[in-house]
Structures are given as C-alpha cells and as structure tokens.
Amino acid sequence: MQVRRHQSLSGARAVVALWLAGAVVSGCRTPPVDHRPARGTLLVFSDLRGALKPCGCSPDLQRGGVDRIGDYVGVLRTGEPELPLLHAGDLLLDDEGIPAGREGQITRRVEALAEALRIIGVQAATLGPSDLAAGPAWVERSVKTLPLPLVGTNVGAPWSTFLKRSLVLRVDSLRVGVLAALPPAPGVTSPAEALRAEATVLRPQVDVIVALSSLGLRETKRLFRADLGIDVVVAAGQDLKAVVTDEVESAGTARLIQSHIQGSHVGRLELSVTAGAPVSLGWALQAILWDRPRHPDIAAVMKRYDADLEAINLKAAGTLPPLPAGAPSYVGQAKCLECHEQTQAFIAKDRHPLAWETLEKDGKTFDLECVSCHSTGYGQAGGSILGAMKGLVDVQCESCHGPGSRHADDGDTATIRRVVPESVCVTCHNPKHSTQFNYDTYRSRLLVPGHGR
Numbered sequence: 370m371q372v373r374r375h376q377s378l379s380g381a382r383a384v385v386a387l388w389l390a391g392a393v394v395s396g397c398r399t400p401p402v403d404h405r406p407a408r409g410t411l412l413v414f415s416d417l418r419g420a421l422k423p424c425g426c427s428p429d430l431q432r433g434g435v436d437r438i439g440d441y442v443g444v445l446r447t448g449e450p451e452l453p454l455l456h457a458g459d460l461l462l463d464d465e466g467i468p469a470g471r472e473g474q475i476t477r478r479v480e481a482l483a484e485a486l487r488i489i490g491v492q493a494a495t496l497g498p499s500d501l502a503a504g505p506a507w508v509e510r511s512v513k514t515l516p517l518p519l520v521g522t523n524v525g526a527p528w529s530t531f532l533k534r535s536l537v538l539r540v541d542s543l544r545v546g547v548l549a550a551l552p553p554a555p556g557v558t559s560p561a562e563a564l565r566a567e568a569t570v571l572r573p574q575v576d577v578i579v580a581l582s583s584l585g586l587r588e589t590k591r592l593f594r595a596d597l598g599i600d601v602v603v604a605a606g607q608d609l610k611a612v613v614t615d616e617v618e619s620a621g622t623a624r625l626i627q628s629h630i631q632g633s634h635v636g637r638l639e640l641s642v643t644a645g646a647p648v649s650l651g652w653a654l655q656a657i658l659w660d661r662p663r664h665p666d667i668a669a670v671m672k673r674y675d676a677d678l679e680a681i682n683l684k685a686a687g688t689l690p691p692l693p694a695g696a697p698s699y700v701g702q703a704k705c706l707e708c709h710e711q712t713q714a715f716i717a718k719d720r721h722p723l724a725w726e727t728l729e730k731d732g733k734t735f736d737l738e739c740v741s742c743h744s745t746g747y748g749q750a751g752g753s754i755l756g757a758m759k760g761l762v763d764v765q766c767e768s769c770h771g772p773g774s775r776h777a778d779d780g781d782t783a784t785i786r787r788v789v790p791e792s793v794c795v796t797c798h799n800p801k802h803s804t805q806f807n808y809d810t811y812r813s814r815l816l817v818p819g820h821g822r
C-alpha cells in the first residue's frame with residue numbers, strides 16, 4: 370500500500386486551522402472550506418496465534434482459518450481491490466509458547482503461515498504477549514519470512530531493529546497512521562508515553578491514527594483513559610470466552626473497537642473524517658464460518674504443512690518414559706472387551722472411539738498439537754507415542770480408567786480405577802478445546818446400560 374500525498378484534505382485542514390486561529394487572509398480569495406467527509410475502509414482481524422486453522426474441537430471453535438479468511442478477503446477485494454487488512458494481537462504463538470519437542474513443527478508452521486499471509490495480502494501486523502515471550506532472537510528469525518511490516522510503538526532495542534514504530538497507509542482517500550501497543554515484556558517500554566509521542570509526530574502527515582493494542586480489553590481501556598492523541602484503538606488479545614461486541618465504545622478521547630481471537634472473525638472498519646470534527650466510524654464483525662469455501666492456494670499450503678509434519682514429528686516425538694517395575698501398561702480396548710462385552714453397547718454410541726477418525730479426516734494424525742487428546746496413554750509410560758501408536762489410537766477405556774495390564778490379567782478390581790474424577794477428563798476437556806465442558810452433564814452422557822448404569 371503506497372503512501373501518496375493528499376492535497377485537498379490537508380489543504381482543507383490548513384484552512385480550518387487558519388480560520389480557528391482568527392487569521393485574516395487578505396489579498397487573496399478565501400477558498401471554500403470542504404465539509405464533505407473523506408472516507409476509507411479497512412479490514413482487521415486478530416490473534417491468529419500461529420494457527421493456520423483453529424482446532425474445531427467444539428462448535429464455537431469451528432470458525433476462522435487462513436484458508437477461509439483468504440476466501441472472504443478475496444471476495445471483498447474483487448469489488449474493492451485496495452482494501453487493506455491489518456492484524457492485531459498474537460500472530461505467531463499462543464500461550465503454550467514453544468513446548469519442548471515442538472520446535473520443528475512450529476518453525477514449519479510459521480513458514481506456512483507466512484505463505485498464507487502472502488496469498489491473503491496483509492498490509493501490517495503487530496505482535497502479542499505470547500510472541501514476545503518467545504524472545505527477540507526467535508521472533509526476529511521467524512518474522513524474516515513474513516511478507517508484511519510489523520509495528521510495535523513502545524519498544525526499545527533489540528525489538529526496535531525489526532519492528533517499526535508506526536507506518537502510514539493509504540486507505541481510499543485517507544492517510545491512516547498505524548501504531549501498536551505491546552504488553553509488558555523485556556525490552557518493551559511504557560505504551561502511554563511511546564504512543565503519545567509517536568501520535569504527535571504522525572499527526573501532521575495523516576488524517577486518522579489507528580492503534581492496534583495487544584493488551585487485552587481491560588488493559589487497553591485503562592491505557593486509553595489518558596488522551597494519547599489517537600483516534601481509533603483495536604482491542605485484541607481477548608479471552609476465548611470473552612463476549613466480543615461490535616459496538617463502538619469510547620476510551621478516553623479514542624473510539625475503541627473489539628476483535629475476536631483465533632482469526633475467527635474479520636472486522637470491517639469504515640472511517641469518515643470531516644475537517645475539524647472527531648473521526649466517525651462504523652465497525653462490523655463477520656464470523657468466518659466453515660461452510661464458506663476455502664481459498665484453494667491456501668488450502669494447498671495447509672495440505673503441504675500437514676504432510677510435512679509426518680517426517681518432522683516422527684523425528685521429534687522422542688521415546689516414552691520407562692515403565693517402573695510392576696507398574697501397569699496400556700493394553701488397548703480389545704483386551705478389555707474380552708471380559709467386558711456388555712460395554713459394547715456404550716462404545717457403539719460414544720464419540721471417544723471416533724477421536725482418531727476425526728483427525729484422519731483433517732489429515733492431522735501427525736500433528737503434535739492434536740494427537741495427545743485423540744488417543745490413549747499418549748506420552749505415558751507403557752502408552753503410545755508417534756511412530757508407536759500400537760492400537761492405542763482413539764480415546765479408549767484406559768484413557769479414563771487408567772492403564773489396565775495388571776487388572777486385565779486377573780480381573781482384580783484393586784488394580785483398576787472405577788470412578789473417573791473430573792481431573793482425568795480435563796486433561797483433554799480443557800477450556801481451550803472443550804468450551805462447553807461440564808463434568809456432571811458430560812459424565813451423565815457416558816453412563817448407559819452396560820456402562821455404569
């Protein structure tokens with residue numbers, strides 16, 4: 370997006386400034402003041418958190434994904450080819466950061482994300498708390514592949530070597546200054562001072578100043594209680610469960626808009642600037658639902674990524690911890706059914722036996738971000754691990770009742786867990802993947818004739 374001069378508007382502003390100052394312009398005809406608003410539209414999405422696509426584990430997580438964002442933005446740009454797209458919040462990582470053994474997958478994921486963002490066409494982005502937590506060395510390496518400028522206004526060295534303090538975008542007939550407020554981290558400075566100073570520098574060159582905030586809603590509101598000289602702030606970094614509205618609010622002298630995490634929505638921001646008046650805006654969030662088409666080139670990027678995970682993760686999976694002497698191992702459901710045939714009726718209706726098929730349909734059976742909860746005894750002594758799943762795919766009896774080799778030898782009830790406490794369920798049914806989980810209601814669905822009833 371190129372920055373071009375926009376004479377008429379700055380001309381209008383200058384006239385208004387003279388008029389406000391009471392200056393008498395003598396000897397030349399006063400040009401008429403242009404009261405028509407200058408308008409511009411841009412798109413905003415937030416907190417991709419490195420995911421090419423949200424996991425889809427619960428119905429409310431079945432939205433977003435770079436493939437469908439690409440389709441949506443592409444369709445809009447057939448009518449409005451210059452429509453810019455900005456990203457706020459965590460771009461590369463979520464709060465799990467870079468777990469041991471995942472370095473290879475995450476490096477490859479960032480590469481795929483860069484390819485997808487190039488195809489989508491993103492004009493600017495900022496970083497969020499999880500990105501910053503990975504440290505400047507990792508982030509600098511990772512962002513080298515990204516096809517877009519990154520903005521971070523309140524940073525010192527070494528972040529400032531690869532983050533721009535601000536940038537100016539041409540948005541229809543407007544020049545829009547873009548700033549970004551980053552949350553506290555080593556090398557990050559006070560956002561209030563940095564934003565105010567940068568806004569002062571930018572103001573003469575632009576019509577509107579937009580700040581992308583990765584501070585979350587509450588901290589963003591707190592920050593903007595003071596007048597920072599910014600017109601619009603986008604509050605990213607919300608919780609998964611936050612009730613995100615597309616109502617425009619006031620935060621100090623700025624207008625505040627909210628956005629969803631995991632790129633589940635794309636917002637459309639309509640700006641309208643009349644010389645001498647506050648910026649007026651419209652904001653609408655569009656959910657990116659999974660019934661819309663996928664951008665074919667981005668779908669291909671995702672398919673290559675999934676295929677590459679096999680080699681990357683078979684190498685990274687590691688080995689299981691040794692089984693302590695006398696401790697039970699996982700034997701698999703077929704063994705249990707030899708004596709518990711009556712649970713067959715339960716299995717026939719339960720969803721746990723379909724957990725692996727769910728990953729197969731998605732091409733995700735080598736994805737370390739998925740397999741542990743869609744299989745049995747993953748990473749446990751005597752359990753399963755990529756490359757050695759040995760009949761322990763799907764969520765089987767022993768996921769809930771514990772490893773059962775000793776019990777299966779003689780049917781002794783002292784060596785098996787009958788009651789399955791909530792703490793076992795939530796190793797998988799955590800708030801990030803099972804948003805509706807409630808122990809009592811979910812447990813009651815498992816209790817059928819032949820299984821606990």
Ligand code: HEC
Pocket residue numbers: 423424425426427727728731733736738739740741742743796797798799802803804805806
């Ligand atoms: C922390 C554990 C965990 C991880 C990691 C996980 N899942 Fe799940 N997944 C679950 C649970 C639990 C459910 C059932 C949620 C519910 O119904 O409340 C589920 C359900 C699903 C479903 C919905 C199945 C249906 O048709 O109803 C899909 C699809 C899915 N997961 C895909 C994935 C993919 C793809 C990944 C990796 C990107 C992944 N999961 C990672 C735990 C997990």
Ligand code: HEC
Pocket residue numbers: 700701702704705706707708709766767770772773774776777778779780781782783785786787
């Ligand atoms: C050799 C036969 C046999 C095998 C194999 C077997 N069980 Fe059992 N199991 C029994 C008997 C007998 C009981 C006690 C009577 C009952 O509750 O049905 C029992 C009880 C249980 C109980 C209830 C324990 C209690 O305190 O009431 C659970 C849970 C259980 N088995 C799970 C499993 C699982 C999981 C497997 C596979 C790893 C398995 N069983 C394999 C014979 C077996």
Ligand code: HEC
Pocket residue numbers: 720721723724725727741742743744745764768769789790791793794795796797798808811812813814815
């Ligand atoms: C090892 C991981 C794991 C454990 C432990 C686990 N689940 Fe699940 N659960 C899943 C997955 C994965 C699915 C989704 C399977 C699919 O559809 O692909 C699921 C699905 C379900 C469903 C079906 C949801 C629906 O919308 O129909 C219920 C109910 C459920 N789990 C209850 C429980 C309860 C209660 C516990 C503890 C007693 C538990 N689960 C323990 C992984 C787990």
Ligand code: HEC
Pocket residue numbers: 702705706709712716721764765766767768769770787788789812815816819820821822
């Ligand atoms: C998703 C978790 C989960 C899975 C998977 C699961 N169970 Fe259970 N099971 C439970 C819960 C919960 C109870 C009820 C325990 C209680 O009494 O509080 C139970 C109860 C039982 C009981 C004792 C109740 C009775 O009817 O005598 C047996 C035996 C049992 N399960 C066997 C199995 C076997 C065999 C499998 C695999 C085919 C299996 N379970 C799979 C959660 C699970």
